[in-house]
Amino acid sequence: MSRKNEILISLITLIRKEIKRYLRIWIQTLVPPAVTMSLYFVIFGSLIGPRIGSMDGLDYIQFMIPGLIMMSVITNSYANVVSSFYSVKFQKSIEELLVSPMPNWAILVGFVMGGVTRGILIGCIVFCVSLFFYPTFSIVNPMLTILVLLLTSILFSLMGFINAIFADSFDDISIIPTFVLTPLIYLGGVFYSINILPDIWRNISMANPMLYVVNTFREGMLGVSDVSIPFALSMILLFIAILSVACLLLLNKGVGTRQ
């Protein structure tokens, strides 16, 4: 068997293992986002939304849908990889991979694909939930929507991987999501357009990377955005490239994985 085939089989094995892992614990991984997002739709969409009126010329609940989908995709892609990779380190089952002939890039791709598939699956679940609350929702640019969904889940899976590499305890895998990701997501235009902010806060918001992710996705779904789409896509691609290289360097050096 050629080396390429061998690597492909090992990669598929790892991806299958990762998908089976989060499907086996579906009640912890797939149900909570659906429940949480339903509550967001009920409270902010159906109860408070009509009092807010329109946002960027759209019904508030309609405006909120892409943001909430993106929020779920980001948190779940990140959480999947950080918890899975840290767990294999903690249980020492990472040795199963390290003693095998799998190259480091395949190990990285395997874990990232686990995060990507979970992120996309959650995105689809939240979108289906949103249809209960806004049945007439239609996607303006499906290609851009899918592209951003994919790139975002890759980007945050890579971030989760780096977090897991440096994590030495379970506390370390919750610090970044709690104190960095969540505030940036909430302030990244999930619930509002930055056009309603005073100039100073609008300028500060422009430094929040989540704003670009959320708005690019909103452009795909609704055709409205507060940011330049080519610029946002370029930045996402650039960060994916930088983080991929960083992850590979860390794996090759054995940081957090080999003694």
Next chain:
Amino acid sequence: MNQFALEITDLKKTYDNDVVALKGINLTVQEGDFFALLGPNGAGKSSTIGIIASLVTKTAGKVRIFNIDTDENFPEAKRLLGVVSQEINFNNFEKVIDIVTTQAGFYGIPLKEAMEKTEITLKRLGLWEKRNDQARILSGGFKRRLMIAKALIHEPKLLILDEPTAGVDIELRREMWDFLKEINENGTTIILTTHYLEEAEQLCKNIAIIDHGELIENTSMKDLLRRLDVQGFLLDIDQSLDNPPSIDNFQISLEDSNTLNVAIKKDQSINQLFDQLSVQGINVSSMRNESNRLEEMFIEMVKKN
């Protein structure tokens, strides 16, 4: 002529906390050998195995597995190597069959073939009946077998076992010995680290002893045992004594009032001892080795080092 299954040259390892685990080890293991790597805790055994298995990064030196330099082609070398780690290293929440099949997949074995190999391996190790059990509910002994099954799934030519029988009961330990002997006879080279020196004595043809990151002995088991000059015996006697009997040329001490501890040199006859004891009216009811022969030598060597 046999090739080397493993060649280690000037292997050094210093950890980030400045602990020097290996100070330049040189070691060769012949293909087909059953080799014991012994040493006290912290001697550098696990560091050596970790470097061979790519779980630990080396500071300096060379490792060749069946003539493949791990610096040049580690994936190819890993294909020939199976490792049973000291600690349990699988996901306890997965099923036994999934753990082994997945490990096969990591070695590039297609799923159908992996399933077939898994069935054969689990049956060989008496795990087939437990294939659908989650690993966490297995007993310690079965977990050890599962570790071995994982390491053998890709049919390695060199199998390294880091204390595989630690915490395993005597019956299972003997079963594992038989299994390891069988796969060694079928051509797999085995390197074993263990704290049970009886195990090394029973199984291994050659032996290396490592201490403080240095190799202090590397020879055949026969040669090592040949060097034993004195053996200690414990003799249970019928009567109670306050002082040990005095017999020319024999060192005798009292273990307790009913037990004599006797050191017998290689050139001395044990019959002579019994005769002399009998003359003094001391009857021996039973006799046993003071401890494992190899253990005595091992302790002596480590003390010297």
